[in-house]
Amino acid sequence: MNLDLVMPEMFQLxxxxxxxxxxxxxxRNDTGPRWLPVAAIIGVAVAASKLGAQGTLFAEAYRVxxxxxxxxxxxSLGFCVAVINAQSQPTLETEKRTDYFMMLxxxxxxxxxxxxxxxxxxxxxxxxxxxxxxxxxxxxxGKDKRAAEAAIKYIMFGAVVTAxxxxxxxxxxxxQHSTYIQALMGKAWSLSENPMAVVGLTMFLAGFFYxxxxxxxxxxxxxxxxxxSNETAAYVATVPKLGAVVVLVRxxxxxxxxxxxxxxxxxxxxxxxxxxxLTALVQRDVKRLLGYSSVSHAGYVMLGLVxxxxxxxxxxxxxxxxxxxxxxxxxxxxCRISGDGQNVTLTGLNGLHKRSxxxxxxxxxxxFALVGLPPTAGFAGKLFLLASAWDHGYNWLVIVAVLNTAxxxxxxxxxVRHAYTxxxxxxxxxxxxxxxxAIGGILAACVLLLGVLPAPIYNLALTAGKALLP
Amino acid sequence: xADAGYPVLTSLIFMPLVASVVLFFIRQDGFVRGFTLxxxxxxxxxxxxxxxxxxxxxYQFVEKAAWIPAWDITYHLGLDGLSLFMxxxxxxxxxxxxxxxxxxxxxxxxxxxxxxxxxxSACVGVFTALDFVLFYIFWEAMxxxxxxxxxxxxxxxxxxxxxxxxxxxxxxxxxxxxxxxxFRTVGGTFDLTVLTGKTFSFQFQFWTFLAMxxxxxxxxxxFPLHTWLPAAHVQAPSAGSVILAAVLLKMxxxxxxxxxxxxxxxxxxxxxxxxxxISIASILYGGLIALGQKDIKKLVAYxxxxxxxxxxxxxFVFTQRGGDGAILQMLNHGITTGALFMLIGxxxxxxxxREIAANQGLGKYMPAFLFFWGLFSMSSLAFPGTNxxxxxxxxxxxxxxxxxxxxxxxxxxxxxxxxxxxxxxxLVAWGEPSSFKKSWLDLxxxxxxxxxxxxxxxxxxxFVPGPALRMISPxxxxxxxxxxxxxxxxxxxxxxxxxxxxxLEPAAKVADGAAAGVSLPGKERL
Numbered sequence: 004m005n006l007d008l009v010m011p012e013m014f015q016l017x018x019x020x021x022x023x024x025x026x027x028x029x030x031r032n033d034t035g036p037r038w039l040p041v042a043a044i045i046g047v048a049v050a051a052s053k054l055g056a057q058g059t060l061f062a063e064a065y066r067v068x069x070x071x072x073x074x075x076x077x078x079s080l081g082f083c084v085a086v087i088n089a090q091s092q093p094t095l096e097t098e099k100r101t102d103y104f105m106m107l108x109x110x111x112x113x114x115x116x117x118x119x120x121x122x123x124x125x126x127x128x129x130x131x132x133x134x135x136x137x138x139x140x141x142x143x144x145g146k147d148k149r150a151a152e153a154a155i156k157y158i159m160f161g162a163v164v165t166a167x168x169x170x171x172x173x174x175x176x177x178x179q180h181s182t183y184i185q186a187l188m189g190k191a192w193s194l195s196e197n198p199m200a201v202v203g204l205t206m207f208l209a210g211f212f213y214x215x216x217x218x219x220x221x222x223x224x225x226x227x228x229x230x231x232s233n234e235t236a237a238y239v240a241t242v243p244k245l246g247a248v249v250v251l252v253r254x255x256x257x258x259x260x261x262x263x264x265x266x267x268x269x270x271x272x273x274x275x276x277x278x279x280x281l282t283a284l285v286q287r288d289v290k291r292l293l294g295y296s297s298v299s300h301a302g303y304v305m306l307g308l309v310x311x312x313x314x315x316x317x318x319x320x321x322x323x324x325x326x327x328x329x330x331x332x333x334x335x336x337x338c339r340i341s342g343d344g345q346n347v348t349l350t351g352l353n354g355l356h357k358r359s360x361x362x363x364x365x366x367x368x369x370x371f372a373l374v375g376l377p378p379t380a381g382f383a384g385k386l387f388l389l390a391s392a393w394d395h396g397y398n399w400l401v402i403v404a405v406l407n408t409a410x411x412x413x414x415x416x417x418x419v420r421h422a423y424t425x426x427x428x429x430x431x432x433x434x435x436x437x438x439x440x441a442i443g444g445i446l447a448a449c450v451l452l453l454g455v456l457p458a459p460i461y462n463l464a465l466t467a468g469k470a471l472l473p
Numbered sequence: 474x475a476d477a478g479y480p481v482l483t484s485l486i487f488m489p490l491v492a493s494v495v496l497f498f499i500r501q502d503g504f505v506r507g508f509t510l511x512x513x514x515x516x517x518x519x520x521x522x523x524x525x526x527x528x529x530x531x532y533q534f535v536e537k538a539a540w541i542p543a544w545d546i547t548y549h550l551g552l553d554g555l556s557l558f559m560x561x562x563x564x565x566x567x568x569x570x571x572x573x574x575x576x577x578x579x580x581x582x583x584x585x586x587x588x589x590x591x592x593x594s595a596c597v598g599v600f601t602a603l604d605f606v607l608f609y610i611f612w613e614a615m616x617x618x619x620x621x622x623x624x625x626x627x628x629x630x631x632x633x634x635x636x637x638x639x640x641x642x643x644x645x646x647x648x649x650x651x652x653x654x655x656f657r658t659v660g661g662t663f664d665l666t667v668l669t670g671k672t673f674s675f676q677f678q679f680w681t682f683l684a685m686x687x688x689x690x691x692x693x694x695x696f697p698l699h700t701w702l703p704a705a706h707v708q709a710p711s712a713g714s715v716i717l718a719a720v721l722l723k724m725x726x727x728x729x730x731x732x733x734x735x736x737x738x739x740x741x742x743x744x745x746x747x748x749x750x751i752s753i754a755s756i757l758y759g760g761l762i763a764l765g766q767k768d769i770k771k772l773v774a775y776x777x778x779x780x781x782x783x784x785x786x787x788x789f790v791f792t793q794r795g796g797d798g799a800i801l802q803m804l805n806h807g808i809t810t811g812a813l814f815m816l817i818g819x820x821x822x823x824x825x826x827r828e829i830a831a832n833q834g835l836g837k838y839m840p841a842f843l844f845f846w847g848l849f850s851m852s853s854l855a856f857p858g859t860n861x862x863x864x865x866x867x868x869x870x871x872x873x874x875x876x877x878x879x880x881x882x883x884x885x886x887x888x889x890x891x892x893x894x895x896x897x898x899x900l901v902a903w904g905e906p907s908s909f910k911k912s913w914l915d916l917x918x919x920x921x922x923x924x925x926x927x928x929x930x931x932x933x934x935x936f937v938p939g940p941a942l943r944m945i946s947p948x949x950x951x952x953x954x955x956x957x958x959x960x961x962x963x964x965x966x967x968x969x970x971x972x973x974x975x976x977l978e979p980a981a982k983v984a985d986g987a988a989a990g991v992s993l994p995g996k997e998r999l
Contacts, residue, residue, distance in 0.1 A: 371617060376643075377610035383541075386606065389650065390544060394658040405651045409644035416620075416639055424624045424632050458541045465543050 008058045008067045011050040011075045012119075015082075015112045018042050022105035035100030040090065043083035050079040054463065059121070063183065066121035070320065070467035074118035074249040077324045081242035082111040084331045087442060089234035093344035094145040103143060106136040107238060114246035123172055123182040123207070126250060130210065133246055134161055137239060144232040145344070153230025160213065160223040168210025174203025187257050194263045201263050208254065208264070214247035216294075217301040218275035225286075225294030233341055236290055237334035240297055241327045248304055248323040252316050255308040256471045260396040265309050272305030273403045280410040289337055289347045292414060293330065296373060299407065300326055306388040306404055310395040317468030318387035321461050325372075325384035325453060332369035332446040336362050339435050339443065349417060354427030361440035363422045368447040370415040372454070375408055380453035387461065481522050481534050482550040482601045485564060486594045488516060493590040502582045506575060509586040513568030516593065520564040526557050530947030532603065532666065540607075546663050549603040554948025555730050556600040558804045558941065563596045563720050565926070566811060570712035572923040573815045577711050577822055578626055585626060588618040589712065596720045600727060605653045605663040608732075612649075612724065616642060619721065622713040623705055634701075634708035641701040645691030648684035655681060656736065669735040672959050675743075675977035682740035685733050686748075692725030693785060696755040699778045706774035707827070711818025714770065718777055718814055719807035726784045726803055730796070730952060734788070738956035739965040741789070743974065748789040749872075753882045755782030760889030764896070769820075770827045772897055773813050776853060779886055780806045780861075786883060787868035791956065795871025796949035797942055802864030804941070805934065809852040809861055812927040816846055819920055823913040829897065833904030841916040843902050845924050852931045854894040855887060860934035 006013065022036060054072045059065065086104065089095075095103055113133025120126035138158050144150035176182055178199040179190050191197050192204065209220060216224035228236045258265045279298030286292040304326070307319030339362055340355065341347045356363040372379035385404075392401050453460060492512040499505050526533055532551035540548045552560065570589055578585050595618070598611030616639060624635035653663070659677060660668045673681075691698045702722075706714050734741050759779030766772035780802065787799030817827065820842065824831050836843045852859035855866075865887060873880040916924070934941060963977050 367617075374643075376617065377613045382610070382613070386650070386654070387544065389654045390657055393651075393654045398655075401651055401654060402648075405647040408647045408650075409640075412640060412643050413636075416636065420624065420632065420636065423621065424635070458543065461541065461543055 005058060005060070007053075008056050008060065009119075010053050010056075011046070011072075011079060012112065012115045014046050014049045015079070015108060015115055018046065019105055019108040019112055022101055022108060026101040026105060029101070031098050033098050033101050035097055036104055039104055040083070040087050043079070043086045046079045047076070047083050050076040061125075063185070064122035064125045065116075065119050067119055068467070069463070069470045070249065070252060071119040073320060073463055073467050074245055074323075075115050077245050077327055078111055078114050078118065078242055081238075081245060081327050081331065082108065084335070084446070085234070085238040085242060088237050088331070088335050088338055092232060092234045093342065094147065094232045095143060095234075096145075099143065103140065106140050110134075110136040110140070110238075111242060114242060117246045118249045120250075121184050121253065123175065123184070127169065127172065127210075130214070130246070130250075131165070133243060134165075134214075137243065140235050141227060141231045141239070143235070144230075147230075147232075149230040150232065151230075153227045156223050156230075157227050160220075164210050164213040164220060168207050171203045171206025171209065174199050175207060178203060184253055184257065190257075192257060192262055192264060204254075204257075204264055205267060208251070208268075211247045211250050211254075212271070212301075214243055215251070215301045215304070216244075216298050217271055217305070218278055218298060219271075221275070221279070221298040221301070224298060225291040228290040228294040229288055229346060232344060233290070233334070233338045233346070237331060237338060240293060240334060241330045244297070244301075245323050245327060248319060251304075251308055252319055252468075253471065255311075255316065258308070259311040260309060265311070268305050269309045269397050269400050272302040272309070273400055274302070275299060275305070276302030276404060276407045277410075280407050280414075283414045284410070286414070287348050287350075289349060289352070289418070292349075292418075293333060296411070296414070297326075297330065299411065300373075302407075303385065303388060303404060306392040306397075306400060309397050309400065310392045311472075312391060312395065313465070313468040313472040314387075315391040315395070315468070316471055317461070317464040317466075318384070318391045320464040320467055321457070322384040322388055324460065324464075325380040325450075328446065328450050328453065329369050329372040329379075329381055332365060332443070332450055333373065335443055335446060336366040336369065339439055342434070349421050350425070352418060352421040353425040355422035357427065359435045359440065362435060362443055365440075365443040365447040366422055367419045368450055370418045372450045374412050374415045378451065378454045380450045380457065383454045383457040383461075387457075480536050481519065482552065482560075482597070483536055484519050485516065485560065485597045486550075486601070488512065488519060489567070489590040489594040493587050493594075496583055496587050496590070499583065505583050505586055506571060509590065510568055510571045512590065513571050516564045516567050520561055523552065523557060523561060526552065526554075526944060528554060528944045528947045530554065530951040535603075540604075544606075544657075544663070546606045547604050548607060549664060549666070550601045550607075551603045551666070552601055553951075554945045555727060555800060555952070557944055558800070559600045559720070559723055559727060559807075560597055562723075562804060562807045563593060563600070566715060566719055566807075567593045569811075569815070569923045569926070570715055572919055573715065573818055574710065574712040575919055577818055581625060585622070585710075588622050589716075591615075591618040592622070592716055592720075596716070596724075599724050603665045605656060605665055605668070608665070609646075609650060609653055612646065613643070615721070615724075619713070619717065622716075623709045626710040626713065627708040629708075630704070631708045634704040637701045638705040641691055641694075641698070645698070646688040649688035652681045652684035665731070669955060672962050672979040673737070674979060675739050675963065675965065675974045678737035678740035679743070679975070682733055682737035682744060685728065685737070686744070689725040689728040689733065690751075692728070693722060693781045694725070694778065695751050695782070695785060696758055696778070697751075699755070699759070702778060703771050703774040706777070706814075707768060707770045711814060711821070714814040714818070715811045718773075719811035722777060722781055723803045723807060726781065726788060726799065729785065729788050730799070730949075734952050735955045735959075738959045739963055739974070739977070741956065742791065742960060742965070742967055743971075745789045745791065749786060749876070749879050752782045752786035752789065753879060753886070755779060756786070756883055756886030757889070760886050760893065763893040764889065766893075767829055768827050769817050769829055769832065769897065769901075770814070772829075772893060773810060773817065773853075776890065776893065777806070777810055779890060780810070780853075782886065783865055783868050783883070786879070787871055790872050790875045790879070791953060792871040792874045793946065793949060793953065794867045794874065796953060797945050798864050798867025798869075798871055800945045800949065801934070801938065801941060802861070802868060805852070805860040805864045808927050808930050808934075809849050809859075812845070812849045812924060812931075813853065815923060815927075816842070816849065819916070824908060826908070829900050829904075831908050833900050834902070834906035835909065836902035837906075838909055839913065839915045841921070845916075845928060846901060847898060848928055848931060850894045850898045852935075854890040858932070858935050860931050860938075862935060863938040
């Protein structure tokens with residue numbers, strides 16, 4: 004076994020193990036892992052250094068290729084930001100910190116494995132590995148009952164959808180006699196030739212739609228974001244979505260436009276965008292608003308998957324990274340505004356430009372990126388998605404997507420409007436320090452930079468897409 | 474081919490951007506104003522080489538660099554007669570706007586000038602971009618600073634006005650993005666210079682024209698889509714109104730000329746009667762509504778709707794005179810209405826009201842103000858000898874060449890302009906003095922400085938329109954011949970029924986011709 008291939012995963016596992024040891028040795032006297040941000044940054048560097056790795060392990064069930072390495076970099080980046088973001092979580096007791104980060108790391112590790120899984124059973128196991136630690140993370144919010152409720156919802160939903168996905172997996176195995184994605188690519192996937200396989204694939208995909216919060220598997224999403232602590236929400240809203248996208252990108256290499264499964268994907272995408280955006284319009288809690296916004300973004304990602312081209316897959320890949328960055332930036336600002344760990348409402352943003360002009364600017368950049376306004380990364384990502392989907396049988400979906408921008412602008416603009424034009428009624432609560440604003444500034448700068456000069460990163464995604472669909 | 478020895482257009486776009494970053498490191502407010510003023514003057518100096526434009530109808534000062542090679546998106550800039558004066562106007566307005574907000578803006582001064590600088594570079598970008606994606610990026614990028622200008626420094630209703638402005642313009646341009654993507658797939662490139670050389674099927678033109686026209690019609694704004702404009706104008710700070718009127722509205726008409734006509738020529742001709750009808754409706758409606766306004770700024774805003782109606786009319790009659798007049802009118806409206814908004818701003822600083830009733834009878838007390846007010850009012854109603862007269866006459870002449878009825882219907886618009894502007898002038902100059910106080914001084918030196926250049930241009934273009942027209946004409950000619958040639962190649966005639974038009978396909982199929990250049994993997998798997 005070539006250890007060099009799996010360096011990012013090994014490093015992440017090492018971090019998790021170190022956290023486990025620290026938690027076990029120090030027990031109740033533990034003051035939390037202060038070294039973790041540094042380790043997470045090194046993790047990003049390790050993942051970046053292994054971008055070019057190629058190879059297969061475990062009888063080809065585990066595939067290290069451009070796609071998996073791209074996503075491992077994105078996951079380690081997301082983990083790093085989430086760790087920095089959660090450094091001084093107000094609703095987390097000090098002695099629980101190490102455990103908290105251990106589970107966070109374990110979840111990220113599971114997602115990394117997911118990125119490389121090229122066989123359905125491996126894929127399923129990796130998915131569960133990343134989910135189980137999340138089930139434990141979500142209720143950790145002081146003694147908040149809403150968090151417990153959110154966790155139960157997440158588990159119940161997760162369990163049901165997992166059962167459905169497993170049931171679908173059995174259909175695929177029975178009808179296609181293989182669980183290797185590579186082997187499945189050459190098989191027939193139309194309803195007339197192989198109805199059982201189509202039903203099975205649809206059900207199997209449902210498991211990942213749940214992770215991605217695609218309509219109609221999105222009901223957990225706003226509730227969980229609202230219930231769990233701001234910092235956990237920042238992680239749940241972003242990094243696990245990467246895992247879902249990477250699997251969908253891999254699986255959709257078996258799809259071509261016009262197939263029944265692809266049509267279902269396209270219809271779900273359209274519904275997801277429209278319903279997500281319409282529901283977000285009436286939200287007052289910013290985390291719920293972002294929850295519904297992520298439902299609509301799940302729909303946008305589907306644009307790249309239904310086109311059945313390398314460009315489409317790479318556009319979806321690129322968009323996943325962009326989505327991670329913009330959402331983390333947005334959540335980062337929320338976590339800083341809410342000094343005591345309470346949820347932030349729209350009115351809570353009032354007068355932000357007076358309290359902290361820097362954070363207000365960062366929030367504005369993130370919000371405009373989520374709309375897809377140039378010159379932010381959100382625009383570049385959306386442009387690639389739209390351009391890849393046109394003329395592959397789903398032009399109507401492109402039209403639906405651009406029209407959705409017009410709906411979405413209202414509630415994203417609302418964030419900016421509250422921050423810039425409304426005056427704060429009560430006295431400001433959280434004091435934001437200079438370095439905190441600086442980190443937000445770096446995130447916002449990344450969002451802008453990825454929008455102005457997307458070529459280098461997009462080329463990485465394009466290599467990944469071309470490797471899947473030559 | 475003009476060449477200044479350095480990338481003129483890039484410097485015009487990026488100099489304000491760099492300056493806006495530098496602004497963050499300046500602490501004193503006075504220094505911020507001074508710095509931005511210097512940047513504005515520098516911007517004008519950088520624009521001087523543009524006078525070297527050789528009127529040959531083609532693109533000059535072209536710059537091209539690879540940007541996102543995977544999608545063939547290039548950083549492609551260029552200038553021709555359609556955009557030349559718009560770029561110059563944008564550059565010239567920057568220092569004037571700084572001067573006219575010198576005392577008007579009292580809060581968050583640094584952020585205000587930051588937004589002004591961003592606006593300038595985005596506006597120059599829109600007028601010079603020759604890549605469809607680059608165009609769209611600048612087109613949308615200018616929304617955010619303009620939104621902030623209205624939302625933060627605006628009047629009492631600023632929240633409503635700024636949201637309305639943002640929603641209207643963004644919703645209008647969403648379909649433009651779909652059209653851009655469609656052109657990429659069918660035409661094989663985002664490069665406008667290449668795309669304009671291709672002929673597309675009528676059906677494709679039909680839908681893309683509608684998508685593009687919606688975006689541009691909102692921006693112009695044309696009659697039923699104009700409601701955001703009075704709200705935005707009334708609430709925006711003085712400099713915001715100036716840029717909005719002088720530059721932003723022109724992006725819509727520029728878009729028609731640069732994109733709709735050459736890219737969808739058959740559809741443009743097909744829809745021309747409708748566009749002419751809407752233009753005339755804008756002229757008459759804007760004029761009639763302006764007649765009844767009590768708020769000076771609202772009056773000028775509605776007059777903008779009417780004036781921009783003349784521009785779109787000039788574009789869609791498809792004659793040389795009409796096109797020349799349209800571009801000249803774009804420039805004139807920028808100068809005249811920009812100056813009127815500056816004047817409204819400076820009188821608002823004195824009276825703190827935009828009501829006509831609160832600003833009456835100033836003729837006796839503020840002669841210098843009234844000189845400028847009268848001059849720009851006359852220019853606004855297209856009095857002979859002023860700049861607007863030349864533009865409007867050209868547009869009307871072009872219209873009469875094509876259709877007498879359209880011409881006759883537009884004439885009352887010109888009369889309405891006289892009615893509402895003279896009524897306003899009469900009240901402001903000779904009305905019963907209402908709230909005048911001794912403390913309202915006549916124009917000071919700073920105010921003279923920013924009004925004089927515009928006053929000079931009013932007369933200069935009014936008496937000597939030749940040099941400007943010589944720059945414009947060849948490019949209009951290029952556009953018109955492109956339209957004609959491509960329609961001929963497509964076999965499109967104006968009297969064809971729609972069902973027959975829809976069957977028109979270009980002789981050499983564009984999609985196939987382009988397929989060699991673009992790889993569309995997955996197509997073979999269909």
